[in-house]
Amino acid sequence: MVSVQWLGGLFAGVTGLGSTLLLVPVMLPLAGLLLAIAFGGRHPRRIVLALLPLGLVAAVGIAAVVLEADAPLRYDLGGWAPPLGVTLQADGLSAVLLLVTSVVMLAVGLYAWPGFGVPPGSSETRTSFAFWTLLLGVWGGLNLVFLGQDLFTLYVALELLTFSAVPLVCLDGRADTLQAALRYLLFALLGSILYVLGTALLYGQFGTLDIGLLRDRLAAAGALPPAAIAAAALMTVGLLAKTALFPLHLWLPPAHAGAPPAASAILSALVVKASFVLIVRIWFDLMPALLTRSAAEVLGVLGAVAIVYGGALALGQARLKLLVAYSTLAQLGYLFLIFPLATSPAGNATGEVLTGGMLQLAAHACAKAAMFLAAGLIATSLGHDRIGELAGVGRALPLSVLAFGIAGLALVGIEPSGAYLAKTLLDGAAQASGQWGWGLVMQIGGLLTAAYLIRVFFHALSGFARPPALRARPARYQELLVLGLALCSLALGLLPPAYLAVVTVGRVAAAGGGLP
């Protein structure tokens, strides 16, 4: 097979780039952004769809190199090592996140192709231009957050991400989405300013911003100085506001439910995860000493409340997209259970817990993107997304409903799904460390998830005799794409353990305390 050989050759070429490969995920979106703004018109859409597959190849290449070498990839920009220079680094965590991002991005880009085109007769429309350029901005911001190794670079990346994500919420310009976008922006700004305040305190105390160097200096300092604890608290709270964990979640449901479906998918599947990953970096990489039982339990309790509260509110929603948005609130809670679970006094379960957390993140990203996209297909076809009036939609749009259903089942965590494997790993850690309470919370969350999905199925699968009149029929390829994304989430649990081990690459050094 010539094509297979060609692909193999391409892949060998890509992985042969070594650490230079790290530039690709950052350069592609930014170069695309410049090109899209320079050419405008009908071109942004083509540029995005040309670059996204390249991004996927680069992400697969980075993951392969990291897994193969069993060590993080580093690239010093301009050959300047920290503390003077800025470093990009891909450890196992970054590799997984880059991969998830490029898969979801590619699926959403393909899905949005017909919806955000320029209609014949006009040379450029605002919505089309804004959507595709903002998509590139989000992509670049995400990749930089995953690769950045310097607290201030991470701040700039977070801001690029926020400024690209906020306008995606109000693309249609309605008053309620504008208000949702403004509220999102103000929460995000509060979050980033608290993050910078923490950065200032850390720089004032230790004189560097590089995560690796800071970790060494913190470890050398012995007990955490008060400035470091204050900085960690400020940064964590700021990032929690951006992640929309329980008491800081008010902005999320209207913003995620009001955005166009393709934008909602990106916001819910990927954007909120970026700030979560930074919290993981701060607690696991930067200040492992912070990860004591009492401190981690605060985050765990907030996560547990989010699971129950988000699930209960999702159960009461009248509109499908709002239900999916509240479900995001609940699913984000699971991610925060990794903090108390990683503080196992019995032994070092950090690797398993982190693997479980990342699996949950990846499974949720694919499933939630599929749910938002399927809800979008249903809403555009019916002209509304009121759950009580979904009767007959299972007959009228069988593929879309099937995709929504499979994504929902993957979210609940039925047997082969990524969420199932994640919950098994987290549950194992909870049992091993005698913290069975967190396992109970996960079970309650699973029941709530099943309950609100059954409510949707009940309405969607009733009334087969009288299918509703459709305003428009979605393209078959869109339905298949969403189904594929849902199946990705469902099949994640089938990954061989050898691949799952990629998450912990670069983690052993952190546990050993400092670089050689």
Place this chain on the structure above:
Amino acid sequence: MSDATLFGLCGAALVGLGLYGLICHPGALRKLLAFNLVGSGVFLLFGAVARRGAASGFGGDPVPQALVITGLVVAFAATALAVALVVRLAQAAGRTDLDPEPPARSEATPERPS
């Protein structure tokens, strides 16, 4: 009291005032101004850090100053984006407050094309 301590305390006071405004004022424009106040406080703190952390022979550590310039640009962009949103919201809804009890949303629901 040294200069750096004085500036640090001023920065802390600005951050506190700004946080109060950001949380307690319902109006979006006031929240935005409060955010800028917090930003000024943080940048002042960076300045104090630069003065305190000055290596021998320098008047000040240049790194925090570079960070402040970047931070100013980012805060400026954020303010511009937020003001644009406030203006559009005022045009579309005639109001710019962000009450969590959403009279705007319940008004807007019947207008939504269904």
